[in-house]
Amino acid sequence: MVQILFLLALAASFAGYAAYLTGLKRDLVEPNRASWLIWSAATAVEASTYAAVNPEGLQRWVFLFATIACVAITIALWRRSAWTVPTRTEMFCIATSLTALAIWAMFRDAFWAHMLVVAAVPVSFWPTWASVVADRGRERSPAWGLWTLGDLATLMVAARTPGSPVGEYAYILVELICHASIWFMVGLATINPLRSLGFRNGRFYVLDAIRTPTNLFAVSENHLGKAVFAAAPFVEGDRLMSFTGRRFRADRIPSLMRGQSDRYVQVTPDHYMGPSGRIDDLVNHSCAPNAGLRFTDQGVVLVAIRDIAPGEEICWDYSTTLAESNWHMICQCRAPDCRRVIGNFSTLSPERQEWFRARNLVAPYLRRKDDFRDGQRAA
Structure with a gap:
């Protein structure tokens, strides 16, 4: 059962990043660059600290894949748009989240670096929450639903691993709540495959139905x-x-x-x-x-x-x-x-x-x- 859940988590995570990259390429999403910069660094720290705290956990491979995918999206995002100085709120979020890197480098304390990353997750989501409140069309992608399901499967893998204390998978729970919140904000129907795939005018469309009246x-x-x-x-x-x-x-x-x-x-x-x-x-x-x-x-x-x-x-x-x-x-x-x-x-x-x-x-x-x-x- 654990192996099945692990494969489900990995597949949902992979599908989510693939859908998001496709949406980014087709200008269907307008990601917040500050959040993605934070997530790239945070997932890298999380992959390292989680592997140190729980070296036998299968979910560390999910974190490793997420790190690579986050970095790829961040690079693609920076290449397609001009750099602007982050706002004060974004700077605060970046500074708070990247403090985990300093703790990891200075003290080599995997557990507390891991806990600080857990606390920084909601902070890292703040710029994206603000962006979605302003216009939910900026993040209207099936990826959020897929990431939510992937987090849920990852959490179940961690919970079924013998001897795993709550602290070792607290990050997964917090990330699950944050991903689910964006999914609810942009609309649960975004994960409906009938809205994302289909034939029209003799062509097969991917993500085309995600375009809403706000995408004018x-x-x-x-x-x-x-x-x-x-x-x-x-x-x-x-x-x-x-x-x-x-x-x-x-x-x-x-x-x-x-x-x-x-x-x-x-x-x-x-x-x-x-x-x-x-x-x-x-x-x-x-x-x-x-x-x-x-x-x-x-x-x-x-x-x-x-x-x-x-x-x-x-x-x-x-x-x-x-x-x-x-x-x-x-x-x-x-x-x-x-x-x-x-x-x-x-x-x-x-x-x-x-x-x-x-x-x-x-x-x-x-x-x-x-x-x-x-x-x-x-x-």
Whole structure:
């Protein structure tokens, strides 16, 4: 029975990581990088400490496989998105979780290193919990259900091992609860194979049914590189997505930015919004945009400025936030009326400036004074 449970745990863990990597490759999930960095280090410590505390336990092989898979996902995650400084909460979670490494290195005390990893597990899940609360579509994957079942099987293996004290498999119990919590948050139906596999239009789809109404966009390639395309129709005035990067003072922005490092949006004369590591970083410029940035009390949101059909690239005009900036870029948007160079808002024609102002699609400091007296008339 123990052997069967062990094989079930290993199979569920393997299937979970395979499903998650597939979802990551197809942009079906938006993982939190801080959590995955912690999990990579924590599973490595756990694999070492558990093997030291319980050298005969079969479940140590599950932990070893989980370590390799976590590292693979973390590397894939960092390669596909630009690095941003973690928030204070994420930094606290990282520091708390990685304390186990220091204890292991300094004292070589496997048991207490193991216990500290157990205590750090809920802390490591905090950034992902916050991400799911903001948008559960970011983690809507069958992997969470598979990991939960794998943890349950691993826990049963540990419980059936003669002479195993509770402390030796406390990590498994805590991880089971954390994985199950994410599974409940994203929806128990995500593990339903009928929602994950199937034939449609003569093709076999894997994970395609996990796309929910919150997955309204697709990331693909165009002549500029990565770009965001509509996966559903939008009408003029629809809110498309939020821009959520961290703010930086202008003097902290690199003077030379190219390619993936150029993900900064000017939001005040002295501040820029940095990359978020999410889909908003990939929305390109166009001199004939179908979307525009609107600054509201709830944050910076991208709205449709005309009807957008499925398959159409989402674009906005970068100049609508730029003032007194030294930044400029040769434009390759290929629009019929391309300006050739993207520069400050003042480089637009007076008529075009008024068109954007009338629709409240410019940064606040670029509005006229009477716009403030009239209020958010176009919001």
